[in-house]
Amino acid sequence: MATPSLVLVSGEHLDQLRAGLARYEQDYEVLTATSCAEALDVAERVRASGGQVALFVSDSRLPDSAVLTAFHAWRTVVPTARRMIAAHVDWFLEDAPRLRGGMATGKYDAYLLMPQGPRDEEFHHAVSELLSDWGSTVAAPEVESVRIVTPQVDGLTLQIRDFLDRMGLPHRVHAPDGDVARLAREGLPADAPYPWVVPMTGVPLAPRSVRDVALAVYGRASAEDLEQVVDLAVVGAGPAGLAAAVYAASEGLSTVVLEAEAVGGQAGTSSMIRNYLGFPRGVSGMRLAQRARNQALRFGTRFLTGWQVDQVRVGKGDEPHVLCTDQGEVRARAVLVASGVAYRKLRVEPLEALVGAGVNYGAAMTAAREMTDQDVFVVGGGNSAGQAAVHLARFARSVTVLVRRDGLASTMSSYLVNEIDYNPRISVRPHTRVVDGGGEARLQHLVLEDVRDGTLETVAAGGLFLLLGAEPHCEWLPPEVGRDERGFVLTGREVPRERWVDGLPPPELATTVPGVFAAGDVRAGSMKRVAAATGEGASVVPLVHAWLAGPVTGGPGASASERLDTPDRP
Structure with a gap:
């Protein structure tokens, strides 16, 4: 597995920026660039080689581009990377009013002062938070607390993975012909259905629900x-x-x-x-x-x-x-x-049959990783729907938010409305509801209705996330x-x-x-x-x-x- 990368960008203070982030060189490949264009080339090379950029760290001024424009360009190449400004002390106060507003619209994640010496722990706390967030939502885990064995990711497997993600338990899915599967098979009946789960106790089980996994991981009361x-x-x-x-x-x-x-x-x-x-x-x-x-x-x-x-x-x-x-x-x-x-049920039977196979109730952070290069639809106008749309946009080719109202302003916090407006991968489709859909084994299309005149349209869809109220x-x-x-x-x-x-x-x-x-x-x-x-x-x-x-x-x-x-x- 390729070591994830940090890309540091500065035209005038690159040596200082790299020195401030030297402690990360043991666990990440630290790459440098002196301009927006050079950083874009670096990110393209990382992606082409199968690697991942975890974090862009940029000075507040670049020689060939405004920094917010640069972040936008880098996001088109690596939408899952976190983005941080580390401003030089000479520019920090002067640039702050102009740049800090960009955080409210999701253009980047943190505005900090470039380290002036060793042990700037406030700075490193912010970096660690961003890397931790990236690692928990994007990267494959380096350590496995729980192992899952299955030939295919079905609805139950996704539910189990989502449970483990939400409980903060790193896990990985293994194929049925590997070493993990052979060891698990020794402790299970010959006809045990997939998925198999091997918790930290080492005792495998073939769960039929998430609750079975929870009890196996956390034990029973005495x-x-x-x-x-x-x-x-x-x-x-x-x-x-x-x-x-x-x-x-x-x-x-x-x-x-x-x-x-x-x-x-x-x-x-x-x-x-x-x-x-x-x-x-x-x-x-x-x-x-x-x-x-x-x-x-x-x-x-x-x-x-x-x-x-x-x-x-x-x-x-x-x-x-x-x-x-x-x-x-x-x-x-x-x-x-x-x-x-x-969340309230959609009650469209062909789609209810595909829950776990492209159709999801709730944000389902685990399922978001399965949406790479898919066209995804989010139904709902509240904050949970907005947060889901922003997160899905890191993976999906496009995200469309469907609401029956005129828009999002009356039901969603303004910071999320602004972030959605800024994100080029997200669009909002008002006056619309889902009335049908289907696919072979998993979701492939939706039928959308304009609630004003009843007009129907069939659209291709790789994912549907339903956040319909309480x-x-x-x-x-x-x-x-x-x-x-x-x-x-x-x-x-x-x-x-x-x-x-x-x-x-x-x-x-x-x-x-x-x-x-x-x-x-x-x-x-x-x-x-x-x-x-x-x-x-x-x-x-x-x-x-x-x-x-x-x-x-x-x-x-x-x-x-x-x-x-x-x-x-x-």
Whole structure:
């Protein structure tokens, strides 16, 4: 496998720029150029030889081109490479106002001061972030935590790979005639269907679902785990559930998080969230979720990954609530419903039959790598659809965003609208919906309808990504938990007056069942934004404390009541 390259470009300060990036020469091939045209030639040679450019690092001024024009030219050759400006100290302040606006439209990823000496760790932190992002979405892994054996990449294999990507587990697909397959075959029945998965334990399995893989990788709970009554059980490990776990566990509450699929929820599929507070260069949903998970683990949270809650038995009096799963029962004094939402189904039968074979619900970062040189369509007008379109444009020949409205401005953040407008590979087709499609074994064409006059058009399509809005995950909740007409959980003043107690509504994030709370996208009236879900998850914890304390000392949470004399916490 060819060593990935870094291309450094500067007309006047190339020696200083190379010295500042010398530490990367052990792991990357560091190539240099003194102009836009020369860098373009370098990138073309790398591509022609089968190599990959991971990062372009350019001075803020070039002798033959404006730097933003240069980035545009380089992107046409290597659309997957990350792009960074490292301005010389003499030009840094003067050029910043003119160039920093380009980051908002996705023209490049970071604007930094060129290192002035050794150990400029702030600079290298930014470089490492960009290379890490490139490595997690583009490059084949150098280390394998999980191995997959299959003759072809089918729908289940893609789902497993997407799960592993979102969990931050490097993996690779191996052919059935290789050494990995021969070792795996020794531990499987002769008729075991593909795909086969070999996790870090070394014990192979032939999974029939992603949950089988999750349980094999992360293990099952012990009898001792299931015997205890925890202070808080969180159902769902999206932003709301993760925030609640961090704050609850950091304050001493025994906390368990049950997640049927991958940590991060829908947000975990976002290739790049650029408007989340504290991440000026943006952060992928997967990395944000993994950092939050690690933070919760540090405080003692127990994660049960691959555990789907099928039913909740409401506790009576001082009895705990019981969460029923096929792995056992979890008992908790308080429960947070943070199970999020699912994308609505398109309900076009020929396309439903091709899910996993070119048709995908959600952003599916793994499937994006399969879209090289394809014409791809994204259905949806929200931020998730915009993020998916930008990410897919790194691989696909063209990306078309389909919306029924006049455009994207009313439903998508302006920074994403601007980035889409700038990207030459992305176009927006308003007043359009998908009504049919098909192909031999995988997606090959779509039928699009103009919603204004019913005109139909058949177009070639290698990929369809459906981000159609939200349907709540609430079918497992008992009838005692109030929901609105669309199935979202009612909390606070959203609860009908006839279900208030003593003429008062429940607290803002409390449901109609005492000790059961809701936060994030599953809650009626929520904002459907990552930051809002995170805030709600953190805001639940004081309500949990109050519930555990009870109206008098020794209530349902007597074990936690001694920890409540802390009115203000960071």
